[in-house]
Amino acid sequence: MNVNLKLKQYINGEWVDANSEETRTIINPFNQETIAIVPEGDETDTKAAIAAAREAFDHGEWPTTPATERGVIVRKIAEFIERDKEELAYLESLDTGKTVEESRGDMDDIAGVFRYYAEIADKNGGEIIDSPVPNSISKVVHEPVGVCGQITPWNYPLLQASWKLAPALATGNTLIMKPSEITPLTHIKVFELIEEAGVPAGVANLVLGSGATVGAELSSNEDVDLISFTGGIVTGKKIMQAASSNVKKLALELGGKNPNVIFADADFDLAVDQALNGVFFHAGQICSAGTRLIVEESIHDEFVNALVERVKKFKLGSGFDEDTQMGPLISAEHLAKVEKYVEAGVEEGATLAVGGKRPEDPELQNGFFFLPTIFTDCTTDMTVVQEEGFGPVITVEKFTKEEEAVKLANDSIYGLAGGVFTNDIAKAERCAAKMRMGTVWINEFNLYFPHAPWGGYKQSGIGRELGKLGIEEYTETKHIFQNLKPEQINWF
Ligand SMILES: NC(=O)c1ccc[n+]([C@@H]2O[C@H](COP(=O)([O-])OP(=O)(O)OC[C@H]3O[C@@H](n4cnc5c(N)ncnc54)[C@H](O)[C@@H]3O)[C@@H](O)[C@H]2O)c1
Numbered sequence: 120m121n122v123n124l125k126l127k128q129y130i131n132g133e134w135v136d137a138n139s140e141e142t143r144t145i146i147n148p149f150n151q152e153t154i155a156i157v158p159e160g161d162e163t164d165t166k167a168a169i170a171a172a173r174e175a176f177d178h179g180e181w182p183t184t185p186a187t188e189r190g191v192i193v194r195k196i197a198e199f200i201e202r203d204k205e206e207l208a209y210l211e212s213l214d215t216g217k218t219v220e221e222s223r224g225d226m227d228d229i230a231g232v233f234r235y236y237a238e239i240a241d242k243n244g245g246e247i248i249d250s251p252v253p254n255s256i257s258k259v260v261h262e263p264v265g266v267c268g269q270i271t272p273w274n275y276p277l278l279q280a281s282w283k284l285a286p287a288l289a290t291g292n293t294l295i296m297k298p299s300e301i302t303p304l305t306h307i308k309v310f311e312l313i314e315e316a317g318v319p320a321g322v323a324n325l326v327l328g329s330g331a332t333v334g335a336e337l338s339s340n341e342d343v344d345l346i347s348f349t350g351g352i353v354t355g356k357k358i359m360q361a362a363s364s365n366v367k368k369l370a371l372e373l374g375g376k377n378p379n380v381i382f383a384d385a386d387f388d389l390a391v392d393q394a395l396n397g398v399f400f401h402a403g404q405i406c407s408a409g410t411r412l413i414v415e416e417s418i419h420d421e422f423v424n425a426l427v428e429r430v431k432k433f434k435l436g437s438g439f440d441e442d443t444q445m446g447p448l449i450s451a452e453h454l455a456k457v458e459k460y461v462e463a464g465v466e467e468g469a470t471l472a473v474g475g476k477r478p479e480d481p482e483l484q485n486g487f488f489f490l491p492t493i494f495t496d497c498t499t500d501m502t503v504v505q506e507e508g509f510g511p512v513i514t515v516e517k518f519t520k521e522e523e524a525v526k527l528a529n530d531s532i533y534g535l536a537g538g539v540f541t542n543d544i545a546k547a548e549r550c551a552a553k554m555r556m557g558t559v560w561i562n563e564f565n566l567y568f569p570h571a572p573w574g575g576y577k578q579s580g581i582g583r584e585l586g587k588l589g590i591e592e593y594t595e596t597k598h599i600f601q602n603l604k605p606e607q608i609n610w611f
């Protein structure tokens with residue numbers, strides 16, 4: 120596909136190179152070929168973008184533009200994403216290695232997010248509340264927070280960006296977006312669409328560059344009012360510290376080590392299928408991947424055998440081949456991390472049921488591939504059970520009693536998501552009520568949509584994206600009290 124992309128940063132309505140003129144080469148994780156050379160911005164580019172966003176917020180029209188008009192513009196972005204879906208899906212797969220079919224699904228989801236926030240942009244108009252004071256009006260209004268820094272990861276580049284861009288724009292904020300330095304292509308494209316939709320100059324800015332420079336400046340700069348971050352827990356903690364500089368509002372969407380509890384009375388084939396999908400989709404590089412299987416002892420062996428048989432038949436390959444089920448990992452660095460993680464599992468005594476190494480297929484040698492891997496005989500104290508590996512690796516633990524399954528599921532510093540498979544709905548509801556996670560799926564795994572909030576308990580994060588709560592992250596709430604018959608107090 121021939122794509123005509125600007126390959127620049129977007130600051131104050133202009134497409135610009137990095138101040139330093141430095142660049143970064145973006146590579147295809149399937150074959151390590153160069154796919155683009157983009158500007159490598161730094162603190163100076165970031166400061167310029169923050170100044171533009173500050174000016175647009177403090178003196179521009181966007182924050183006071185009627186919400187209905189902002190909704191029209193956000194809806195246009197959704198329409199342009201639908202119009203350019205093939206191009207966007209192509210760029211996302213080129214950049215991340217995920218199958219193009221999956222990227223097409225992401226683009227549908229992304230357009231849906233912009234549509235959802237376009238629809239509710241003008242439905243957050245505040246309320247009149249009962250005042251205890253006679254002859255007074257007491258009203259609550261919602262206002263944009265101000266200048267927002269937004270930082271996204273490489274695994275779902277544009278999807279995670281849409282969860283931030285759409286509500287921020289709909290509510291009248293100005294923003295600076297920083298994508299992961301290794302997957303900037305669909306961000307660039309969507310900023311072209313933001314410009315085409317008529318978002319005024321300075322309102323939405325895109326700075327490309329590393330976390331240590333651009334990300335750190337966004338997090339610590341006192342002209343930024345809010346920082347919304349999606350990424351790893353270690354980075355999240357750094358951002359939390361940096362954001363204390365001016366007590367920024369903070370939204371953190373961090374990692375997960377997500378349990379999937381399979382009871383013996385579950386629909387067996389459904390549970391096997393969803394367990395595989397819940398982990399190996401996008402080669403396990405999903406925050407909510409159900410990498411921690413907790414299986415009732417009476418079906419454990421049969422369940423593991425069924426998983427292994429299916430895993431052996433997976434087709435690894437280019438995301439652009441129609442029969443590919445699983446693409447490569449994102450980078451050489453990440454592949455090395457996953458290998459080390461698997462080595463730790465072996466050293467700690469887990470049994471390797473399948474996978475555990477790079478594939479030997481000659482066609483895959485230039486890509487960052489790792490075989491789908493299943494560990495059995497796992498216990499909660501193991502690194503592979505506690506840490507987020509972010510690769511195609513399942514650990515399997517056994518349980519005999521419902522309370523034990525819930526206890527295992529909750530034995531984690533994370534609390535992003537989890538699943539329960541059973542045909543006993545009362546049991547499923549009991550487990551869901553006790554599982555300490557932002558999302559619990561019953562007889563389903565890894566489903567998300569714009570109307571339902573997304574976020575983590577415990578160290579999986581702070582705040583919520585999507586749904587009505589997703590818009591609240593981008594608004595301040597103000598109480599305005601008006602005395603219609605003021606009287607002197609005469610105290611002093
Ligand atoms: N909870 C969710 O919804 C969700 C969704 C997707 C990914 N994730 C998590 O993201 C992680 C994988 O993504 P990753 O490897 O890109 O994460 P990462 O934390 O390494 O990087 C994420 C972003 O932060 C930037 N960054 C790095 N150091 C920074 C710093 N000091 N200050 C500011 N920004 C900095 C990076 O450049 C990148 O843009 C996983 O842990 C995954 O679970 C969570």
Ligand SMILES: C[N+](C)(C)CC=O
Binds near residue numbers: 274278404405
């Ligand atoms: C939030 N989600 C599931 C879209 C991507 C997580 O990595």
